[in-house]
Amino acid sequence: MNDTIEQSKRRPRRTMLYVSADIEKHMAKSAELPTDAVIFDLYESISAEFKQRGRDKLARFLKETRFRGQEVILRVNQIGTEWLEDDLRLAAQLPIDAVLLSGVKTGEDIREAAYNLELAGGAHLPIMSMIETPMAVLNALDIAGASDRLVCLAVSNANLMTSMRLPPSPDRTGLFTSLSIVVLAARAHGLSVVDGAHLDITDPHTCEYACRQSRDFGFDGKAVIHPIQLAYTNDAFTPKPKDVEKKLQIIKLMEDAIADGRSYAMLDSRLLQPSELDAARRCIAMHEAIQQRNKAFDKENDTYVEAVSR
Template sequence: MTTIRPRRSVLYMPGSNARALEKAREIAADVLILDLEDAVAPEAKAAAREQVCAAVKAGGYGRRELVIRTNGVDTAWFGDDLGAAVEAKPDAILIPKVSAPETLDQIGAQLDSLKAQPTLRVWAMIETPLAILQAEAIARAARNPHSRLSCFVMGTNDLAKETRARFVPGRAPMLPWLTSAILAARAHGLDILDGVYNDLKNEEGFLAECEQGRDLGFDGKTLIHPAQVATANAVFAPDEAELAQAQAIIAAFALPENQGRGAIQLGGRMVELLHAEMAKRVVALSEAIAG
């Protein structure tokens, strides 16, 4: 099994806010997205870029995964964003509005020309109608190591804007898009993160959407406020009962009498080898969270 990195809580931090970047060192999010795009006014782009890259270079974020979100590839800021990000050496670069696999080919070539470190990954925002329609083709780019693609990030606010879909409890208008993106990501070995929840005062609604995202198959949720981190961390982590069940399945298949068997009975249930593989992932995720 490949190494699992927890991505339960993925917090956007405005790159133009120095205080927020400093405070982020103490927030219990698994991932910090240091944002140069939506959260930054045009006149502040250059200063934010310098500030974000300086923060990444300075470190002090502990185990948190650091991701820099650039401006779009069709903007005047992208080239400078990409070059500065490569020099800063975050864990990944998040590219907005990836709507075609050719965009990832272009970025892969640019990263090679910039001599980016081999470990630098590319994350892709899936936030346009065309991206949903081409989700599988975009995800397939991960088969080529040149693309560095490792994660999809849903941009549900932009999808709502582009489609005129309404935000309603249960997200019925968006469910076909979300599940299509999940299938595409899993078909090609990618992680995938759910979109943000906008109503900061509605804790019950946020909890319900986290649980829905987990049940759909997302690895975690993107967040817009530190107050959302604890809930996302709890929902997207295995609970005690799930962990105990996973450990029991692994232990049962390890018994001498069950060696080589494709299915066994455990607690009155039929359990197959595929359940053992799922159980191993649950245990590995729990161990990764514990550190």
């Protein structure tokens, strides 16, 4: 597995902002927003007659625009549609960080798309997959292990709820099993996993609740459909100072124990398990990566901004 894929798997994805590739003012604004990733959408946000116009607009925009370290992702049209081949050909030519596949139902869909992307010249690009149908959920483990270029699974709550014929529900009770299956599949193959967007942008309280619910399910982050959602979504998935301090304690205690020939340690009268060392190291690595991301939006640190911008 190459370094690009490994680095992609370790990136923060607390927020992934969807932006239509056909709306220039939204694309321009996205370059300055403190989102961990920007998903430029060629699929749901552009009607059939304007697909090529969207491709052309996006190509011009990315050629002329510098980003502040955001992960730049292209969401292509659904597998099996007439537009996918042109989307993959464009992806191979763009200065992007990953391709997000839509309409995936099986691991074979991933393998075929990866092969076609390679034929188009995009063998260097990491791949992500939407999980948006009951079939995709039931095949999530197969999908997650289908390619060593796959780095992330991304749920679409709206599409999944529609295809499952679920009524609208603020707590998403009907999705609990599906969300857990997707998280399990992603973790079984060492992938990151991102929850779907909260669609009500007028109520920050319900959005904040949805973010914390996603975090408690084990997601790394959540899709975002409006900049107003960024602050509390980023916050929900950012390790808090007290958590960082505790993880550093765990690392020190466990490393000292290992040096003494023991596989366990005690913290606040609690027995620490060996697996907690790995979890603590992951938390600290993510904390450090987030700190680096935040520096990109420090207006006084132009040197860093220049370094991480495209």
